[in-house]
Amino acid sequence: MMEQVTRGDIVLEARGLSREFAGRNESGLFRKKRRVRAVDDVSITLRAGEVLAIVGESGSGKSVLARMLARIVVPTEGELLLRGELIALRERRTAAYAGEVQLVLQDPFASANPVRRVRHSLERPLLIHGTPKEDVVVRAREVLASVALTPQDEYLDRYPHELSGGQLQRVNIARGLSVNPKVLLADEPISMLDVSVRLGVLNLLRELCDTRLLAMMYITHDIASARYIADESAVMYAGQVVERARGTRVMDAPIHPYTQLLVDSVPNPEKLSKQSSPTAHNVDSTHFNYEGCRFSPRCPQVMDICRGNQPPEVDLGDGHMARCWLSASDAQRTAVKILAK
Amino acid sequence: MNEDSLVPVLDVTNFSVDYGYGDDAVRAVSDVSFSLGRSQVLGVAGESGSGKSTLVYGLTRLLRAPGVITSGEVTLHLAGERNGEAFNVLTASEDELRQVRWSQVSIVMQSALNALNPLRRVGKEFDEVLRRHDRTSSKTARQERAIELLALVGLAADRLQRFPHELSGGQRQRVMIAMALALRPELVIMDEPTTALDVVTQREIVSELYELRQKLGFAMIFITHDLSLLVELADEIMVMYAGEIVERAPAVELHGAPRHPYTLGLMNSFPPLQGDRVRMTGIPGSPPNLKSPPGGCAFHPRCPSAHDRCRTQAPPLVAIEDGHRSVACWLHDSSSTEVVPVSLSRRAASRIGQGA
Ligand SMILES: Nc1ncnc2c1ncn2[C@@H]1O[C@H](COP(=O)(O)OP(=O)(O)OP(=O)(O)O)[C@@H](O)[C@H]1O
Ligand SMILES: Nc1ncnc2c1ncn2[C@@H]1O[C@H](COP(=O)(O)OP(=O)(O)OP(=O)(O)O)[C@@H](O)[C@H]1O
Ligand code: SF4
Ligand SMILES: [Mg+2]
Ligand SMILES: [Mg+2]
Numbered sequence: 001m002m003e004q005v006t007r008g009d010i011v012l013e014a015r016g017l018s019r020e021f022a023g024r025n026e027s028g029l030f031r032k033k034r035r036v037r038a039v040d041d042v043s044i045t046l047r048a049g050e051v052l053a054i055v056g057e058s059g060s061g062k063s064v065l066a067r068m069l070a071r072i073v074v075p076t077e078g079e080l081l082l083r084g085e086l087i088a089l090r091e092r093r094t095a096a097y098a099g100e101v102q103l104v105l106q107d108p109f110a111s112a113n114p115v116r117r118v119r120h121s122l123e124r125p126l127l128i129h130g131t132p133k134e135d136v137v138v139r140a141r142e143v144l145a146s147v148a149l150t151p152q153d154e155y156l157d158r159y160p161h162e163l164s165g166g167q168l169q170r171v172n173i174a175r176g177l178s179v180n181p182k183v184l185l186a187d188e189p190i191s192m193l194d195v196s197v198r199l200g201v202l203n204l205l206r207e208l209c210d211t212r213l214l215a216m217m218y219i220t221h222d223i224a225s226a227r228y229i230a231d232e233s234a235v236m237y238a239g240q241v242v243e244r245a246r247g248t249r250v251m252d253a254p255i256h257p258y259t260q261l262l263v264d265s266v267p268n269p270e271k272l273s274k275q276s277s278p279t280a281h282n283v284d285s286t287h288f289n290y291e292g293c294r295f296s297p298r299c300p301q302v303m304d305i306c307r308g309n310q311p312p313e314v315d316l317g318d319g320h321m322a323r324c325w326l327s328a329s330d331a332q333r334t335a336v337k338i339l340a341k
Numbered sequence: 342m343n344e345d346s347l348v349p350v351l352d353v354t355n356f357s358v359d360y361g362y363g364d365d366a367v368r369a370v371s372d373v374s375f376s377l378g379r380s381q382v383l384g385v386a387g388e389s390g391s392g393k394s395t396l397v398y399g400l401t402r403l404l405r406a407p408g409v410i411t412s413g414e415v416t417l418h419l420a421g422e423r424n425g426e427a428f429n430v431l432t433a434s435e436d437e438l439r440q441v442r443w444s445q446v447s448i449v450m451q452s453a454l455n456a457l458n459p460l461r462r463v464g465k466e467f468d469e470v471l472r473r474h475d476r477t478s479s480k481t482a483r484q485e486r487a488i489e490l491l492a493l494v495g496l497a498a499d500r501l502q503r504f505p506h507e508l509s510g511g512q513r514q515r516v517m518i519a520m521a522l523a524l525r526p527e528l529v530i531m532d533e534p535t536t537a538l539d540v541v542t543q544r545e546i547v548s549e550l551y552e553l554r555q556k557l558g559f560a561m562i563f564i565t566h567d568l569s570l571l572v573e574l575a576d577e578i579m580v581m582y583a584g585e586i587v588e589r590a591p592a593v594e595l596h597g598a599p600r601h602p603y604t605l606g607l608m609n610s611f612p613p614l615q616g617d618r619v620r621m622t623g624i625p626g627s628p629p630n631l632k633s634p635p636g637g638c639a640f641h642p643r644c645p646s647a648h649d650r651c652r653t654q655a656p657p658l659v660a661i662e663d664g665h666r667s668v669a670c671w672l673h674d675s676s677s678t679e680v681v682p683v684s685l686s687r688r689a690a691s692r693i694g695q696g697a
Contacts, residue, residue: 057539057540057541058539164627164628165627166627167627194388194389194390194627194628195388195389195566195567195607195610195611196388196606196607196610196623196624196628196643197623197624197627197628198610198623199609199610199612199621199622199623200622200623200625202612203620203621203622221539221540223540223614224611224612224613224614225612227612227614227618228612228618228621248618251614251615252615261541262540262541263614264544265540265541265543265544266540266569266614267540267543267544267547267567267569267570267572267573268569268573268614268615269569269572269573269596270613270615
């Protein structure tokens with residue numbers, strides 16, 4: 001079963017994943033059934049030894065995406081491939097899949113069982129996955145060492161409340177690692193932690209990715225942390241990936257107006273301009289425009305075409321993609337006009 | 342710095358707050374002194390649990406049990422009708438306090454997202470605040486003022502008819518800010534007003550605050566754990582660690598040349614949005630447990646520059662460099678023979694304005 005993996009090998013791939021939920025209509029009695037597309041046509045690739053960052057504001061669909069990849073939420077549409085093999089999404093998640101694709105959650109306190117010692121939470125997943133009893137103890141110590149909680153005896157018998165937030169998140173990550181997964185989905189793993197310990201956890205994730213050739217998805221609303229850790233970054237807005245590029249291109253040379261706004265909005269003492277440059281239109285971002293570009297109600301550069309037509313994914317070369325009419329080719333624009341006639 | 346900034350709005354001396362009593366007492370704010378000038382923005386930074394909220398709730402006497410003010414003096418220099426009056430906050434009666442809240446000092450609390458009564462329309466909340474101030478005002482006049490205030494923070498008049506749950510987080514926060522400004526206070530305290538919001542909304546609100554401050558001239562205490570945000574917004578920054586002020590300096594200088602190892606560590610905890618990607622380390626170890634704080638300098642177990650003296654003696658906050666900034670760290674003590682790391686020394690001042 002132990003096949004050789006090399007850095008860059010595609011491990012998990014999502015093609016056109018979407019998920020709809022029954023939407024709630026805001027005002028009381030006359031509930032119109034509106035479907036909310038929490039994730040809309042998302043395609044991403046997770047590669048061995050690489051971190052893909054998913055950046056987006058609250059409600060943009062990041063967690064739903066992660067939960068679909070972990071097969072906790074069933075997609076409404078789309079395909080999932082693990083090492084090139086199509087997954088039967090309608091069937092129950094297998095134990096093997098759960099072992100290979102691990103999800104680490106945002107709140108270390110909420111996801112730890114308060115009455116169980118660290119030892120227990122590390123050993124349990126191993127026992128469930130049928131690891132022989134005598135190996136379990138050794139393995140638990142190994143993973144604790146790999147998240148830098150040493151000497152292990154100091155930590156094995158502690159309860160969650162006896163650990164700091166950063167230590168507890170390390171235990172969570174260790175638990176995710178104990179069954180030797182190939183994919184680690186980290187959903188906002190640092191946002192609940194004290195600012196001074198966040199980098200420690202980020203560095204740990206990066207090291208694990210490099211040494212174990214894990215394929216990692218790092219979910220965050222903090223674009224600077226994505227820039228720090230990721231090999232590739234994707235920006236989500238209202239359920240869609242609106243821009244994606246390798247390296248730091250998304251932050252250094254953003255093309256999509258939303259990404260530009262996001263980058264400009266990050267507090268940046270080096271710039272020291274006290275006023276914001278382009279301001280977004282102040283609208284409630286939960287009011288999506290379903291016909292056209294999702295961002296068009298807020299976009300500072302909105303054009304007529306944007307309001308009524310979904311922008312296409314535009315390939316800008318070198319794996320840089322933006323979903324925006326500003327970047328679209330003449331041919332893509334013409335296609336819309338022809339359709340409209 | 343303009344002349345106004347030399348006239349104080351707030352003076353705080355030797356202010357301490359405990360949670361609990363006797364042997365169980367935990368010192369959350371320890372011997373804090375500072376003063377704030379008219380229309381100045383003071384930023385307060387520090388990680389979770391460093392005492393930022395406790396400080397401002399204590400200053401405004403909004404602390405809840407088991408919080409107890411154990412020492413200090415707080416003087417609010419009133420303006421408007423009571424111009425020139427020095428108001429002793431800690432000895433004032435509840436009645437006297439009510440007269441200065443909202444009109445002289447107002448506070449937007451950290452949990453502002455829940456601070457609005459869910460069963461009341463926004464307009465009703467405004468009406469209450471405005472009426473409390475001036476009982477003779479007419480309902481129409483109050484409504485007009487409410488609309489004016491909403492406009493100030495970029496919200497349309499129809500929001501007055503809405504219930505809090507019908508507003509987005511950013512809109513609710515704007516409502517809270519508008520209410521804080523309703524009676525034209527001299528001092529506005531904001532406890533993490535944008536932490537729960539996404540950065541785009543945060544940016545909008547921060548630029549609005551900046552403009553409002555220019556226009557209305559109130560002084561502000563702005564709390565956040567995000568030092569970068571403060572560098573943009575504040576005139577001066579105060580950094581707290583384990584209930585104490587460890588450094589205070591003009592914002593640009595603090596950012597360009599921190600003197601306290603904790604400030605430096607905090608700055609190195611936020612990856613930058615530009616430049617080469619280099620490995621950063623943050624701060625080793627974990628934040629202190631206030632129940633059993635480390636002896637000596639509270640930061641010493643995590644400090645790369647800690648030496649013998651740090652383990653036994655607590656460094657006082659002292660003025661350095663002609664007195665326009667201060668730091669609590671033995672490295673900068675005049676009798677110290679320790680070598681100050683370049684990153685914390687005066688030479689580091691050359692980094693100011695070097696920006697990318
Ligand atoms: N079980 C569900 N039923 C109905 N709607 C849901 C459900 N789960 C998520 N949603 C909706 O899907 C959208 C995306 O949610 P998601 O949790 O993925 O956002 P997110 O990007 O992770 O946000 P955050 O940064 O706040 O964690 C939201 O509008 C949310 O309300
Ligand atoms: N009601 C309380 N009872 C006991 N201890 C408390 C209480 N409220 C706060 N504390 C403690 O006082 C210390 C300071 O808390 P405070 O809320 O002022 O910190 P903060 O700097 O505002 O943190 P944050 O960034 O998380 O808001 C913390 O150690 C906290 O645990
Ligand atoms: S497609 Fe149009 S509306 Fe959408 S982001 Fe681009 S320019 Fe703005
Ligand atoms: Mg989420
Ligand atoms: Mg607080």
